[in-house]
Amino acid sequence: MSQQSEATIPGVEQAVALGLTREEYARVCDELGREPNQVELAMFSLLWSEHCAYKHSKKLLRTLPTEGPAVVMGPGENAGAVDVGGGWAVAFKVESHNHPSAVEPFQGAATGVGGILRDIFALGARPIAVLDSLRFGEPTSERSRYLLDRAVAGIGHYGNSIGVPTVGGEVYFEPAYETNCLVNAMALGLARKEDMVRSAAAGVGNVLVLIGASTGRDGIGGASVLASAELSDEDDDKRPSVQVGDPFEESRLLECSLELLDAGLLVAMQDLGAAGLTSAASEMAAKGGVGIEIDVAKVPLREADMEPFEVMVSESQERMLCVCTPENVDAVLEICRKWEVHGTPIGTITEGDRIRVLRDGEVVGDMPVAALVDRAPVYDLDPAKPSEPIYPPAPATLDPHADVRAALLALVGSPNIASRRPVYEQYDSIVWSRTVRRPDEADAAVLWLREMGDDAPAIAVSIDGNGRKVAADPYWGTVGVALECAANLAAVGAQPLGTTNNLNFGNPEKPHIAWQLSESVRGLGDACRALQAPIVGGNVSLYNESPPPQGPIYPTPVVGMVGLLPDPARAGRLAFAREGDAIALVGWDGEPGSASLAASELSKLRGEPLPDGLPEIDVEAVIGVLDAVRDAVRAGELASAHDIAEGGLLVAVVESALAGGLGASLDLGDVDDLWTALFGERPGGFIVSGAREALERLGERAPVRIIGTVGGGAVEVSVADVSERWTLDELREAHRALEPLFA
Amino acid sequence: MTVIGVITFPGACDDYDALRAAAKVADVKQLWHADTDLDGVDAVVVPGGFSYGDYLRPGAIARFSPIMQAVSEFAAAGGPVLGICNGFQVLCEAGLLPGALLPNTGLRFVCRQVELEVVRTDTPFTSTCEVGERLSIPAKHGSGRYVGEVPADQVVLRYAPGHNFNGSQDDIAGVCNEGRNVLGLMPHPEHAVDVLVGGSADGLKLFEGMARVAAV
Numbered sequence: 001m002s003q004q005s006e007a008t009i010p011g012v013e014q015a016v017a018l019g020l021t022r023e024e025y026a027r028v029c030d031e032l033g034r035e036p037n038q039v040e041l042a043m044f045s046l047l048w049s050e051h052c053a054y055k056h057s058k059k060l061l062r063t064l065p066t067e068g069p070a071v072v073m074g075p076g077e078n079a080g081a082v083d084v085g086g087g088w089a090v091a092f093k094v095e096s097h098n099h100p101s102a103v104e105p106f107q108g109a110a111t112g113v114g115g116i117l118r119d120i121f122a123l124g125a126r127p128i129a130v131l132d133s134l135r136f137g138e139p140t141s142e143r144s145r146y147l148l149d150r151a152v153a154g155i156g157h158y159g160n161s162i163g164v165p166t167v168g169g170e171v172y173f174e175p176a177y178e179t180n181c182l183v184n185a186m187a188l189g190l191a192r193k194e195d196m197v198r199s200a201a202a203g204v205g206n207v208l209v210l211i212g213a214s215t216g217r218d219g220i221g222g223a224s225v226l227a228s229a230e231l232s233d234e235d236d237d238k239r240p241s242v243q244v245g246d247p248f249e250e251s252r253l254l255e256c257s258l259e260l261l262d263a264g265l266l267v268a269m270q271d272l273g274a275a276g277l278t279s280a281a282s283e284m285a286a287k288g289g290v291g292i293e294i295d296v297a298k299v300p301l302r303e304a305d306m307e308p309f310e311v312m313v314s315e316s317q318e319r320m321l322c323v324c325t326p327e328n329v330d331a332v333l334e335i336c337r338k339w340e341v342h343g344t345p346i347g348t349i350t351e352g353d354r355i356r357v358l359r360d361g362e363v364v365g366d367m368p369v370a371a372l373v374d375r376a377p378v379y380d381l382d383p384a385k386p387s388e389p390i391y392p393p394a395p396a397t398l399d400p401h402a403d404v405r406a407a408l409l410a411l412v413g414s415p416n417i418a419s420r421r422p423v424y425e426q427y428d429s430i431v432w433s434r435t436v437r438r439p440d441e442a443d444a445a446v447l448w449l450r451e452m453g454d455d456a457p458a459i460a461v462s463i464d465g466n467g468r469k470v471a472a473d474p475y476w477g478t479v480g481v482a483l484e485c486a487a488n489l490a491a492v493g494a495q496p497l498g499t500t501n502n503l504n505f506g507n508p509e510k511p512h513i514a515w516q517l518s519e520s521v522r523g524l525g526d527a528c529r530a531l532q533a534p535i536v537g538g539n540v541s542l543y544n545e546s547p548p549p550q551g552p553i554y555p556t557p558v559v560g561m562v563g564l565l566p567d568p569a570r571a572g573r574l575a576f577a578r579e580g581d582a583i584a585l586v587g588w589d590g591e592p593g594s595a596s597l598a599a600s601e602l603s604k605l606r607g608e609p610l611p612d613g614l615p616e617i618d619v620e621a622v623i624g625v626l627d628a629v630r631d632a633v634r635a636g637e638l639a640s641a642h643d644i645a646e647g648g649l650l651v652a653v654v655e656s657a658l659a660g661g662l663g664a665s666l667d668l669g670d671v672d673d674l675w676t677a678l679f680g681e682r683p684g685g686f687i688v689s690g691a692r693e694a695l696e697r698l699g700e701r702a703p704v705r706i707i708g709t710v711g712g713g714a715v716e717v718s719v720a721d722v723s724e725r726w727t728l729d730e731l732r733e734a735h736r737a738l739e740p741l742f743a
Numbered sequence: 744m745t746v747i748g749v750i751t752f753p754g755a756c757d758d759y760d761a762l763r764a765a766a767k768v769a770d771v772k773q774l775w776h777a778d779t780d781l782d783g784v785d786a787v788v789v790p791g792g793f794s795y796g797d798y799l800r801p802g803a804i805a806r807f808s809p810i811m812q813a814v815s816e817f818a819a820a821g822g823p824v825l826g827i828c829n830g831f832q833v834l835c836e837a838g839l840l841p842g843a844l845l846p847n848t849g850l851r852f853v854c855r856q857v858e859l860e861v862v863r864t865d866t867p868f869t870s871t872c873e874v875g876e877r878l879s880i881p882a883k884h885g886s887g888r889y890v891g892e893v894p895a896d897q898v899v900l901r902y903a904p905g906h907n908f909n910g911s912q913d914d915i916a917g918v919c920n921e922g923r924n925v926l927g928l929m930p931h932p933e934h935a936v937d938v939l940v941g942g943s944a945d946g947l948k949l950f951e952g953m954a955r956v957a958a959v
Contacts, residue, residue, distance in 0.1 A: 163756020
């Protein structure tokens with residue numbers, strides 16, 4: 001590399017090519033008192049990208065509730081954490097890897113898992129579970145099938161190999177994700193509160209040690225090139241911007257990191273994710289109020305001729321940046337050798353507030369830390385509700401005049417409702433002996449915190465989104481998503497402790513997207529306040545749109561919630577368990593007809609356009625129902641509990657029936673509209689089963705209507721003047737609709 | 744008391760579960776791949792996971808770990824050795840068990856509770872079972888299709904009808920060596936030692952059998 005490249009000033013056109021605006025470039029020049037050189041421009045363009053600086057979402061995110069009695073770490077750290085009692089905390093966070101996955105789904109999804117796991121163990125927490133939230137175009141599209149197949153394989157490849165169970169998640173198919181799939185991964189970890197480590201660098205004279213993989217040219221510019229711009233037809237050219245994951249490397253890095261922390265050798269730790277060393281070093285310095293010097297010549301490289309700016313922005317995976325005192329360096333390197341992980345001192349903590357990049361001692365970049373991190377530009381949104389519908393209806397796949405019999409079979413076999421077994425069976429859901437409820441056994445995953453000793457409690461975790469409903473009504477749609485997540489926890493007996501979220505939206509510079517984003521965040525904040533489930537961390541993924549006619553994705557806030565349940569053995573199940581048990585609808589004012597077909601799964605299959613707005617939700621009433629169901633599950637009163645979601649009441653009954661291998665006979669009586677009663681959707685409804693007396697006791701706390709009995713080999717329903725019957729065999733056959741996608 | 748040792752290779756991930764299962768029937772000791780002796784243990788578990796990332800071929804690198812020489816000598820002297828999943832692959836690669844494990848016929852990783860049938864009870868591990876008994880144990884692997892020339896009396900466990908998802912020859916799930924003191928199986932008995940997280944406790948029988956014989 002030539003000496004000239006640091007002396008050469010790349011200039012404003014290069015800055016624009018890297019994603020900065022001309023105004024932003026002028027601000028960089030003001031900050032430096034001169035034009036930036038190549039290293040500095042590369043670092044500013046990344047840290048001032050949407051992905052790193054949250055330029056268009058920061059002001060909105062400040063409105064979210066982030067405090068509560070259980071919060072141990074809030075937004076701003078590598079991940080959030082909540083108190084689970086006994087001196088222990090659970091750390092968790094969700095992150096997106098949407099654009100890398102749209103370009104190269106296997107590695108995009110795999111490194112999404114690897115990245116979120118590093119966020120967890122950077123806190124000193126041992127990862128205990130992964131969940132993933134996936135969205136693709138309709139499976140009738142060959143490209144969507146390819147993306148699904150490879151993303152699932154990538155998640156399995158990384159999670160299975162590193163030995164962290166994948167315990168839950170969701171997969172949805174909508175035309176709005178055809179060219180821009182969503183791959184969000186959530187991870188959880190367990191730590192003693194006193195052992196958790198923060199990411200603020202501290203101690204002038206302390207040493208920066210880079211541990212893990214060597215640094216290559218992979219992923220250069222990922223944050224700015226991929227994550228902060230719309231996708232286009234030339235995305236094949238961006239494939240070199242997608243990182244390649246190595247779970248075996250990360251497995252050793254994980255054990256090495258936890259042993260370093262356990263030995264008390266580290267002052268701080270930060271994972272290298274988007275924007276690599278640039279982001280890790282700047283953020284550690286900014287949080288600690290110190291300066292940092294890094295000598296890129298000391299960084300172990302995969303290719304000898306890498307330029308300083310490439311070393312600083314590389315997104316090579318499986319790396320961590322640690323701070324330790326000078327006298328501990330040898331001990332740190334010894335543990336690195338034990339785990340066969342590179343450990344290399346690459347710099348020091350300095351007085352002042354500058355980040356200096358050196359090459360063999362010569363300064364090749366010199367910037368104020370605060371300019372990079374704290375003074376990154378923040379923009380106001382210019383929201384405006386669109387005057388015309390943004391999204392065309394999905395093509396009809398069900399004749400609008402189809403009868404109830406055909407409609408149920410179509411729903412049970414529809415891509416969004418069919419059994420997820422072909423997906424989750426590709427994931428190890430049981431390693432580390434803590435999975436109390438495996439996928440499909442309950443509405444939420446249940447994880448036993450056995451490290452906490454006798455009478456150890458469990459946590460429940462669920463991740464949910466519903467892009468179609470948020471597209472119909474960003475505010476109430478998002479409230480519904482948060483309530484759905486809390487309902488899944490209630491169905492296993494868990495009380496929410498905290499929330500993480502991933503906001504997946506289109507281009508926020510467009511007024512209609514800004515409106516979706518601001519309304520959705522308002523809904524998320526209101527719902528989480530009401531649920532007392534503060535937001536402890538999250539991620540924003542914007543610019544998820546493609547050139548016309550495709551346009552933006554559905555606005556898709558994905559919500560992950562963690563809750564506590566005291567007795568793991570009593571965790572709820574969704575399967576009907578005993579012949580003769582009574583079946584009840586809980587919630588919904590006891591009225592099946594009070595649901596709505598607006599933006600429902602049935603309306604999608606019928607090819608109906610999205611409505612403008614959804615019915616308002618009585619949030620307090622829903623929370624009352626959740627409380628009652630949770631207490632009944634904890635008391636062991638119910639044989640099964642299942643939240644009513646996509647497809648409505650009858651689909652929920654079918655899911656409990658198929659899971660238990662037991663049929664049901666239902667009588668819904670007289671209703672205004674049988675379609676709404678059978679297939680309408682509404683937050684805060686459950687299908688539960690159990691002894692009649694137990695259900696009647698539950699009725700003292702919440703609206704309960706007994707609607708039928710468990711038993712037999714079929715689901716039978718009488719409603720208004722219609723009687724219909726489906727055998728479990730034909731329902732099971734329909735439910736297996738996704739299997740051919742993985743054959 | 745009997746001491747069961749569990750080897751940790753880089754990339755192993757079911758070693759913790761194996762230690763936890765073994766601790767229900769014996770004292771336990773974690774053994775390190777780079778060590779050259781077994782620290783006086785009475786039985787050895789070669790656990791599941793992805794030793795060396797399964798790079799090259801599952802088990803192909805781990806078999807060259809320093810500790811595997813000690814395991815070979817221990818096995819030759821009649822010591823009980825249990826290889827689970829990746830451990831089974833390692834033992835086949837090391838020549839301690841006949842046959843090989845190929846990628847599943849579906850070419851995908853599958854995690855599923857399966858039913859096994861006990862074929863032989865004349866091994867330490869299955870001495871606690873009845874011939875024909877069914878064990879409900881989870882399996883999770885991408886390369887579990889057993890192939891090999893194995894004498895009939897060395898087939899110890901078979902997948903029950905309908906449970907052979909990986910395409911193993913003759914539904915073989917577990918085989919032993921000629922000396923009957925080394926057993927390898929693809930399903931994970933260490934993940935079926937208590938009902939709360941295992942769905943069943945059937946896997947504990949294999950650990951009980953191993954501990955009982957090792958104590959003699």
